[in-house]
Amino acid sequence: MAQLKEDSPECPDRYQLAYDAAVRALSQQDTTLSNLRNRATGLVTIATLIGSFTGFFGVGTKEKLLPLGYALGLIAFIVMIVALTIYVLLPKKNWSFGPDPKDILASTERIYSRLLWSQAIGMQNAVQTNGEEIRKRANVYGVAVVLLGLEAAYAISVSLTER
Template structure:
């Protein structure tokens, strides 16, 4: 999940850079000011990507990080049974978290697609403005 969150931060960084440096791609020069429709579209792309990133980075209160320590401490048995219970708890936590990770991965993919559309839009607008 940490890797997905790091990638999400990179996603919004790249989206903001594309928006900020779009004038370097040939738009918004002195002779040809940046069209308002272009600015609105770029801001919309950045906001949509920001919404995706915000969802990915938002904390999840129901997140499971491993076995229940109370259950392990309650066991008064041999060491291998405690290790077995801990391993089963970790497997259960991974299974419970898998659905949420998949949802956030789908949102990340949507953000990547939006980023591609933003980049294509900026390039297309730059070409058509010439």
């Protein structure tokens, strides 16, 4: 079986397939990051609700305030969860979620398949870089989830201790 040359007429779709796969991968990463950020904002909401209900309704009342040490513990959990969430939500410079039209227009390449190839290579590099950053942010999100669970357990123990 004869091996095809990269630019041979028999192999024109190879670069188009790679280009399309890279576009899909970057689009999926965009969706993954958006979902991660949405879940992270939910953590802050839940953390503050746990703190508020424990401090004002679950344990503390007008007559008997939540002891300062317990209140500071709840505040510490909320601050840590918010700090981790901010990291997940921060924008990232040089983030790529698709082909760069400016790069395509600036290219001096006149052969379509080579232009597709160069764009696919660039997007593949972005897929890898984005993936590493998404993993970092997902790990930070995971730590925030653990802290939320610990905050809930802390709130329950505070409620049981103060009743």
